Amino acid sequence: MLRLHDSATGEVAPLALREPGKVSLYVCGPTVYDAPHLGHGRFSLVFDVLRRYLIFSGLEVTYVSNITDIEDKIIERAAERGITESELTAVYEGVWWDAMDALDVLRPDETPHATAYVERMVELVGDLLERGVAYETDDGVYLSVNEVPGYGLLARQSLESLRSGARIEAAEDKRSPLDFVLWKNAKPGEPTWDAPWGAGRPGWHTECVVMSLDLLGDGFEVHGGGLDLMFPHHENERAQAVASGREFARHWMHNGWVTVGGEKMSKSLGNFTSLSDLIDRSDPRAYRLLVLRSHYRSPIEVTPETVAQAEAGLARLDELARRFDLEDPLDQGPVLPGAVDSDAAGSAAVDGLATEAFVNHMDDDLDTAGALAVVFDLVRQANSAADAGDDAVAMQSARTAAVLVGALGVRLAGSDNGEIDDTAADLVRRRDAARAAKEWAEADALRAELEAAGWLVEDSAEGTRIRRR
RNA sequence: GGCGGCGUGGCCGAGUGGUUUAGGCAGGGGCCUGCAAAGCCCCGUACGGCGGUUCGAUUCCGCCCGCCGCCUCCA
The missing domain is CATH 1.20.120.640 (Anticodon-binding domain of a subclass of class I aminoacyl-tRNA synthetases)
Known part of the structure; x- marks a missing residue:
């Protein structure tokens, strides 16, 4: 039985299934405002391997991974380029899937889009307001973390120590500096949706809460993502779910960083950061x-x-x-x-x-x-x-x-030797003839010629074999 | 300040209280080959430092040093 590290406990524990033989995974997908980088590639590969291994183990796997297509950065980027948000996200979602296909990452069973779930998010926020765990301010609706049992579970810190480390200014009308926004009130020029308490758009990854619970149900098995999502992103997802009385993920998995020169990769570093570059170059x-080759929780x-x-x-x-x-x-x-x-x-x-x-x-x-x-x-x-x-x-x-x-999802390129053109085929024939006649100098020259043309040359009992390198 | 991770042979990177050992890459020697390539065989005796526990620690504990990350929207 598979044992997995759980970020919520810091321990490795057997994967607990709701129903024998079935397992559900929710993996936080990309916000499509830019091309994916190596970090996106890593988490995609890590969870693809998990998924494939669960299938290999004989489990029926349901894999859901979202596309976040409404968010601050999307709005900014679209404005910069003078295009609509949906035009922007369509482009980068396309880039995303191209990269995933190139990496042989299986398509998720479902890829919910945030914009398709706003109504459900409104319901969730309404519910949280009704329950008295959320409150309205001039900016929007906030969740009161004091009302959330176990807030800090994923940060593995107490509410108190989180509060003391908070480096944000005790903002506006928030009751506690750690309270986070569930709904942002409409601003001019931004996409908005109607809500009973005022038009606006969703806040802290409410889409992940709604979509994971909708598609996978309460107490789904695994929620995963990059290490940086652990806090506050996933903490806040959990908070919303728990505060609304739902049972959220049973296991939390987080993969380690991609590093460059020992430091967390960032967009300003190196030229290997783009996933497409890596795929093109190698x-x-x-x-x-x-x-x-390395453990999924270690940096690579x-x-x-x-x-x-x-x-x-x-x-x-x-x-x-x-x-x-x-x-x-x-x-x-x-x-x-x-x-x-x-x-x-x-x-x-x-x-x-x-x-x-x-x-x-x-x-x-x-x-x-x-x-x-x-x-x-x-x-x-x-x-x-x-x-x-x-x-x-x-x-x-x-x-x-x-x-x-x-x-593990590794493809083998066994018999694909590349198309052998007439010129190469001719060189091979001449080389075989030279070798048969023991004209070694000629055979070597022909080999050099083939190699110069990008072929890898190997002799065998059946004669010269070549393939693309 | 709080919380967490890491430090293994030339490089990457697993793992373990002690008999033989990861594995890959690179390198050296050999077999094979006309020469190569591929493949196979052999080779390096590594675990940041200082203490402690132990018959015995790279593996457990403590301290130290170094590196890295998280603490409001970054995979």
Whole structure:
């Protein structure tokens, strides 16, 4: 059984299901006012891996991740560009999904948009006002954190210590500096929606509260996001839910930072910050492997060097797929638990011990680095057995490696050698002839020519093989 | 000020109270190869510092040093 770290308790605990066999995840998605950066990529990959692993474990998974399409920054950015908010968000939502597809992140089962849920948010705020836990000011409606049981749970600090650390000016009409806005009263030029207490727009990520509870129901299993969302973003979501008498998420998961030079990545740093840049400059699978190589709660360094290391690891996996002519495990979507005991190719079944080791690592709060080590051990075993002529063992290890790596969402680029054009094909023919005639100088020259054209050249019993590099 | 995280061999990065050990990348030696490439085999004996607990600590405890993060809208 999967055990996960819970940000609310700081402890690793078994995933508690509402209903046997089913699990629901809500992951805070992007605010679409700009292109995604590496941090967005990381959380998407982390929770995609979780989702795939839950499916691999045999659970029926419902995965919801929102698009926040109304927010201060959206309004500002749209105004700067002289376009409407919806024009702006349409553009960046498109960029978002392109990046997700490139990373092989599965589309969520539902992707609710904040603007489609404003009515429900109005109901929630109305309910909170009725219950007397929220109050109106000239600016809007605020939640009174003193009325919320356990406020500070995710910050893991008491209300008192939070209050003492508050660096904001004790604002306007707020009763407590920690009270936060649920509804912002209308300002000229801003999008507004009607509400009984006055037109305006939603405040503190009320959409996540409404959408998660609407789509997944009370007490859904996992709520996740980046570490920076823990407080105050998620704290405030929880506060709204709890204050309205609802049971919110059972587990809170937060992934660590992407760092650059040891510091939290920020938009002003480095040129590797854009997710699209990374995808363009490197094998998109490299980022997944990079994310997988470290624990999801640890910071990761994304540098040209670490990306290159990941690509080198990928090359090793691809080489395995090529050697054993393995199918891409992702071709049929997420890898299902049946993959480990089926015998689809009519070849040896998978390595049970290795699979068990893999599962043990993953069940331990997603020790993907350990799980990956199991996979690489299998790669070596497969090659080693094949070198020794033990094809049955080799095939079993290779198949197991493919299934397990597929369970993590890593695609194998086995047989895709790139299109071999006529010029290259001709060079290959001439090289084979030269080699047959033992004209080594000529063969070497032809190899150099192929390499200069971007081909990776390998000799084999069947003759010269080339593929794109 | 409050709260939290981290410091592992050239690099990245797991893990553990003690028998052999992560794993990847890079590097050295070897096998294979016409030469390569790929693959395989062998090699580095690492855990910030100082104490403590212990038969024994990188792993537990304390202190120190260094780095990083959160404390109102940042994944």
